[in-house]
């Protein structure tokens with residue numbers, strides 16, 4: 001997608017293919033800076049500290065991490081150690097273990113002398129496949145937008161989204177935002193309600209920034225405003241991404257997604273979830289037991305980052321020092337509140353049977 005008119009992916013290899021280049025998402029929307037990740041430790045730190053984030057991009061970054069570790073030492077021992085080292089960088093997005101297991105499975109079948117080349121090839125394939133999935137999600141999601149357009153007789157379509165499931169969360173295009181980007185390019189009138197998404201504000205910092213770059217009309221709202229605007233007929237559809245979706249169609253995504261889905265359900269507004277099939281964890285059945293919910297550092301809640309009046313980066317405390325803080329980062333929206341899942345394979349009911357068919 002475009003940054004100041006120039007096309008970018010969110011991750012790629014440097015010219016010598018000895019380092020991974022990523023956009024430092026911690027600095028957006030104020031600064032667009034590229035970061036070089038030169039070894040597996042850099043990769044883990046980048047995932048943990050959310051230089052890169054978003055389920056699909058976390059998976060792709062880890063795959064490139066395995067390539068960097070194969071350059072240093074392509075042995076079985078190093079492969080196993082590297083996979084284990086990266087596995088717990090973040091717990092919730094299933095794409096991380098999905099990509100690592102895929103790398104491991106394929107590389108164990110490859111002679112040690114070919115592992116560097118092969119690991120690069122597989123990581124590129126995972127990355128290219130992610131772009132392809134996102135493009136197909138865009139086309140499938142567009143069908144839904146076109147239906148709403150017809151019903152609304154070409155009036156502006158208001159779409160609410162939570163967190164950032166745009167191209168920064170994937171390699172290109174995004175999941176929840178990809179149908180929006182495509183619809184806008186097809187000159188369909190769209191306006192996006194952007195949940196700020198406390199505490200890290202992926203909505204107000206990343207989603208808003210992506211939409212601005214593409215010149216898509218949007219408005220940032222507080223996380224608590226969604227119910228109100230839905231009651232007042234100001235939302236035609238909701239769409240989010242997912243970090244892990246169970247075999248029953250329950251959707252784990254950024255904290256607060258569940259409350260938006262409840263509100264959409266109460267107001268009879270369709271609630272869509274866009275995701276590549278690599279985000280479906282076919283092994284997880286019970287969403288309360290089988291999904292590890294990340295709890296992040298309390299300073300994400302006690303402090304807020306921004307620019308001061310002089311344009312200088314500043315971090316300020318916003319809570320009293322003695323108060324206890326819990327920072328749950330994800331929640332689960334049970335399948336009954338999800339209208340449809342949109343994947344690269346099509347548009348599916350969030351049921352066990354329909355999900356099974358995705359993998360046949």
Ligand code: MRU
Pocket residue numbers: 053054055056093162163164165166169170174175176202240241242243253254329
């Ligand atoms: O904590 P983050 O920023 O990694 O959380 C990201 C999300 O919750 C996204 O909605 C999800 O990964 C889907 S991204 C295409």
